[in-house]
Amino acid sequence: MYVSVRDRPGGQAPPAAGSALRRVAPTVLLLGVVSLLTDVSSEMVTAILPIYLTAQVGLGILAYGFIDGIYQGVSALVRIAGGYAGDRSNRPKWIATAGYGISALSRIALLPAQGFLAITAVITADRLGKGLRTAPRDALIADASEPSMLGRAFGVHRALDTIGATIGPIVAFALLAAVPGGYSPIFVVSFAFAIVGVAVIVLFVPNRRTGGVPSTLRLAGLFRAISAKKLRGPLLASALLGVLTIGDGFLYLSLQQRDNLAASFFPLLFVGTNVAYLALAVPLGRLSDRVGRAKVLVGGHLALLAVYLTAGGPLGGTIPTVVTLLLLGTFYAATDGVLPALVTRLVPEEARGSGIAAAQTVVALSRFGASVGFGALWASVGRSQALLTVACLLVVALPAAAWLLRSRESE
Amino acid sequence: MNSLRVRIAALAGVVLLAVLGSTAYVLHVRDQQREAEASAPKVETRGDLAALRGASHIVFRNTALGDGYGQVAIVPVTDPGGSRAITPAVCERVFATAADALCLSADRGIVTTYKSTVLGPDWTAVRDLPLTGLPSRARVSADGKLAATTTFVFGDSYASPGQFSTRTLVSALDGSQNLDLEQFQLVVNGQTIAAADRNLWGVTFADADTFYATAASGGKTWLVRGSLAQRRLTSIREDVECPSLSPDGTRIAFKKHGNLPAGQWRLAVYHLTTRTETLLAETHSVDDQVEWLDDNRILYGLARARSGTASSDVWVVPADGTGTPQVLIPDAWSPAVIRK
Numbered sequence: 055m056y057v058s059v060r061d062r063p064g065g066q067a068p069p070a071a072g073s074a075l076r077r078v079a080p081t082v083l084l085l086g087v088v089s090l091l092t093d094v095s096s097e098m099v100t101a102i103l104p105i106y107l108t109a110q111v112g113l114g115i116l117a118y119g120f121i122d123g124i125y126q127g128v129s130a131l132v133r134i135a136g137g138y139a140g141d142r143s144n145r146p147k148w149i150a151t152a153g154y155g156i157s158a159l160s161r162i163a164l165l166p167a168q169g170f171l172a173i174t175a176v177i178t179a180d181r182l183g184k185g186l187r188t189a190p191r192d193a194l195i196a197d198a199s200e201p202s203m204l205g206r207a208f209g210v211h212r213a214l215d216t217i218g219a220t221i222g223p224i225v226a227f228a229l230l231a232a233v234p235g236g237y238s239p240i241f242v243v244s245f246a247f248a249i250v251g252v253a254v255i256v257l258f259v260p261n262r263r264t265g266g267v268p269s270t271l272r273l274a275g276l277f278r279a280i281s282a283k284k285l286r287g288p289l290l291a292s293a294l295l296g297v298l299t300i301g302d303g304f305l306y307l308s309l310q311q312r313d314n315l316a317a318s319f320f321p322l323l324f325v326g327t328n329v330a331y332l333a334l335a336v337p338l339g340r341l342s343d344r345v346g347r348a349k350v351l352v353g354g355h356l357a358l359l360a361v362y363l364t365a366g367g368p369l370g371g372t373i374p375t376v377v378t379l380l381l382l383g384t385f386y387a388a389t390d391g392v393l394p395a396l397v398t399r400l401v402p403e404e405a406r407g408s409g410i411a412a413a414q415t416v417v418a419l420s421r422f423g424a425s426v427g428f429g430a431l432w433a434s435v436g437r438s439q440a441l442l443t444v445a446c447l448l449v450v451a452l453p454a455a456a457w458l459l460r461s462r463e464s465e
Numbered sequence: 466m467n468s469l470r471v472r473i474a475a476l477a478g479v480v481l482l483a484v485l486g487s488t489a490y491v492l493h494v495r496d497q498q499r500e501a502e503a504s505a506p507k508v509e510t511r512g513d514l515a516a517l518r519g520a521s522h523i524v525f526r527n528t529a530l531g532d533g534y535g536q537v538a539i540v541p542v543t544d545p546g547g548s549r550a551i552t553p554a555v556c557e558r559v560f561a562t563a564a565d566a567l568c569l570s571a572d573r574g575i576v577t578t579y580k581s582t583v584l585g586p587d588w589t590a591v592r593d594l595p596l597t598g599l600p601s602r603a604r605v606s607a608d609g610k611l612a613a614t615t616t617f618v619f620g621d622s623y624a625s626p627g628q629f630s631t632r633t634l635v636s637a638l639d640g641s642q643n644l645d646l647e648q649f650q651l652v653v654n655g656q657t658i659a660a661a662d663r664n665l666w667g668v669t670f671a672d673a674d675t676f677y678a679t680a681a682s683g684g685k686t687w688l689v690r691g692s693l694a695q696r697r698l699t700s701i702r703e704d705v706e707c708p709s710l711s712p713d714g715t716r717i718a719f720k721k722h723g724n725l726p727a728g729q730w731r732l733a734v735y736h737l738t739t740r741t742e743t744l745l746a747e748t749h750s751v752d753d754q755v756e757w758l759d760d761n762r763i764l765y766g767l768a769r770a771r772s773g774t775a776s777s778d779v780w781v782v783p784a785d786g787t788g789t790p791q792v793l794i795p796d797a798w799s800p801a802v803i804r805k
Binding site for chain 2: 171229232233234236238239242243245246247249250253254257258434
């Protein structure tokens, strides 16, 4: 249920612009490299998991769906715990390292794992690691960056991360071509990438600058920090926009049901989204530093509104499909890294990880609700009507969300 | 840790170990695989294709390692363990009638794409039928006019974002008609189910209009009887997956989940008129849409545990719960019986 496009494999696009890379803190670049290596590692496995589970292990379709549900769901639950643990110990680096380490070990555990329960356990461990590391890592990025350049810093990190997600499936299928039917080499090479990632964070990423002293943040303090007036507006806005953000799966499915073109290129649909995401993550992050994160966040949802209209409209064919995908990538580029940048400024430094985790969890849970609700809507009124209905609701919700966001951002 | 040099050296060490270790492992597995291929007991592949098709035969996916892996093959019903004839067609899942074959194939690459192809008598493509997603089941009606495919597709499940679920299409083999079973009305115990999470898979044809399939919603599965003309599916019985109608049309062989752990099934046969259910002698978990060898025995594929390879065998077991399962065709998958 991770909220960004970088959980998806594939996509080919140029790396982020050099000038932007030079102007972010070394820590951000290092964490970007760690994420790149880790994403190569995890997307290698994700890309071949459906084939492995069904063709090799012999699991049925439903069993696979169950595993995939776990894969998506577990990380949201431990995310707040990771954010809080990072804040409480004041050692976000080591909480993040533990998260990367758990995921790395889960790769090698896939080797002996046979059967449904073992594989479920291994995948759950991987997602636990992912949930654990995300918020403390984002807190480290925020710590290392000038407040005026937060958007750019998150943009650079997400771009590096997406490059890793692009390389992963390529490596996996290259290996599968070299050793046909051999899945264990994929797990071993994936483990090797993950271990190098862990080495980079352990050896080179500095801990929080305030360093070392455990904070006095207690659970009550955590709740105070994330229910503070300043954060309440953005969290409400996130929830409001989140319940109107239907999953990519639905959008791809919608494109596919509209015409056969999208159906035959189904596996390639997310490539278009990734290209736009990769190209725009840094520029939109920089834009958010200049004109305000709330504005870019709202603007991103305007792109989402356009996605609903182009996907729900009657026009099919190549151009509307490509436009829809590029707009979807724009939406993710304008929201995924911008949200933590926005939240960072609104919570006290000692509760940074918790605040970021709270916002991301709100988004993940509300989007999950959106998917369930949209599924029902689709079934009762049909694809096009359902999309246009959500588009109308988004038109109504956007001014409210803009007001909730703008009144709180003190920039 | 205070010296940058030491840390760089440490990283270089980790990178070196990672590169050398994983390279060595990959090469080792590749060598092992080549040895396994070289030492694998060779199956006889010198059967005469044209002659075999003259009598009752079984069409299947050849999974013997080496040349011909993944290609469609044929053995006579009278000597299923004997020499097989390999056709040029490469399929993940295959089903055949006396005249045509339905082949679900994968084009593996950075982005894997899947195809559903009708193969003519000479095993070359006659036309493509629509298909989206990973091939799972394939069936052709006895009159050779209708094809049914089940695949799983990304994002087809409404309840959980990013989850895979099934899509089942019934197509006319001549390409003139194409129906998505998810668009059909689903009636379970007299009530119409419009739930978003409903799913359908595993079609078996009875006649030109009637078929059986599995419907699922809210964690339950049902055997449904479908009508193509009425576009309706009506439930018959709970906990039935991947039905397969016997040649005489009286019984349904299926996989039953019961109270087994998630992802496991037991083979069973349901008698449509006496409404009795019989568990079969096979105790391994089977995830396959079974095929009837004749009115008394059924065939199914079982994966074989051997590291680094995707081998499987086709097994046979009596349909009345007696006897013991036996390997009928080694190194085989996805059997279809053509009776003459």
